[in-house]
Amino acid sequence: MKTLLSVESVHAHYGKSHVLQGVSLHVGDGELVTLLGRNGAGKTTTLKTIAGVMAPTQGQVRFGGEPVHQLATHLVAQRGICLVPEHRGIFKLLTVEENLLLGQRKHSPWQLPDVYRIFPRLKERRANGGGQLSGGEQQMLAIGRALMNAPRLLMLDEPVEGLAPVIVEEIVAQLQTIKAAGVSILLVEQNLEVCTQLADRHYVIEQGAIVHEASNADFLADDAVKDRYLGVGMA
Numbered sequence: 001m002k003t004l005l006s007v008e009s010v011h012a013h014y015g016k017s018h019v020l021q022g023v024s025l026h027v028g029d030g031e032l033v034t035l036l037g038r039n040g041a042g043k044t045t046t047l048k049t050i051a052g053v054m055a056p057t058q059g060q061v062r063f064g065g066e067p068v069h070q071l072a073t074h075l076v077a078q079r080g081i082c083l084v085p086e087h088r089g090i091f092k093l094l095t096v097e098e099n100l101l102l103g104q105r106k107h108s109p110w111q112l113p114d115v116y117r118i119f120p121r122l123k124e125r126r127a128n129g130g131g132q133l134s135g136g137e138q139q140m141l142a143i144g145r146a147l148m149n150a151p152r153l154l155m156l157d158e159p160v161e162g163l164a165p166v167i168v169e170e171i172v173a174q175l176q177t178i179k180a181a182g183v184s185i186l187l188v189e190q191n192l193e194v195c196t197q198l199a200d201r202h203y204v205i206e207q208g209a210i211v212h213e214a215s216n217a218d219f220l221a222d223d224a225v226k227d228r229y230l231g232v233g234m235a
């Protein structure tokens with residue numbers, strides 16, 4: 001599989017706090033990879049560094065072979081890296097449709113009808129304000145808006161946190177659809193069941209460095225890893 005994203009020995013600081021201490025990982029074309037780890041391990045910071053929201057203090061990020069770690073966020077987005085942040089960034093006073101159109105790019109394979117096809121709830125609520133949506137609908141809107149931006153790599157930060165099981169299932173099913181359409185996905189998520197339903201491969205991050213990498217099959221078979229690094233067994 002061809003490598004799309006390659007993060008090479010990336011370090012990042014918040015002031016004097018050395019948060020990422022040499023993170024290396026890669027995502028292949030069309031692959032769905034998770035980044036797992038306890039609170040504060042550096043997952044969100046890794047996503048922010050890839051998206052160009054934070055500049056690494058050392059190391060590099062390559063996308064399609066091109067170094068992108070010195071580019072401004074909008075230029076990283078133009079190359080096809082889209083981050084759906086944990087707090088979703090929905091404009092509450094704009095309608096659902098206006099929020100979606102903010103992400104629109106003419107050449108994107110994902111236009112309004114495509115987003116409404118995978119998330120019919122958004123179509124039903126197209127004229128509602130962003131502030132009137134449930135948490136699950138907001139997440140769908142954030143993913144839909146990212147799709148309209150023509151991502152080659154979609155990065156999701158805890159997309160199903162706090163959502164009802166039926167909504168989680170809907171989002172998982174649509175992430176499968178998005179993956180099947182060829183979009184690569186880097187997923188940060190605490191819900192291991194969701195992660196193992198979706199992923200090809202997993203990384204575990206601890207104190208700002210990758211401590212474990214496994215295929216989904218190997219990860220599922222390895223209770224010791226789950227207990228040691230994540231402190232949780234599978235249900």
Ligand SMILES: Nc1ncnc2c1ncn2[C@@H]1O[C@H](COP(=O)(O)OP(=O)(O)OP(=O)(O)O)[C@@H](O)[C@H]1O
Pocket residue numbers: 014017019037038039040041042043044045046
């Ligand atoms: N803006 C900030 N300023 C200073 N320190 C920060 C900032 N954001 C995060 N940190 C610290 O950096 C470390 C890594 O945080 P990060 O958010 O990347 O972790 P995480 O693995 O995503 O955890 P969580 O699941 O809690 O979000 C933590 O120790 C956190 O306290």
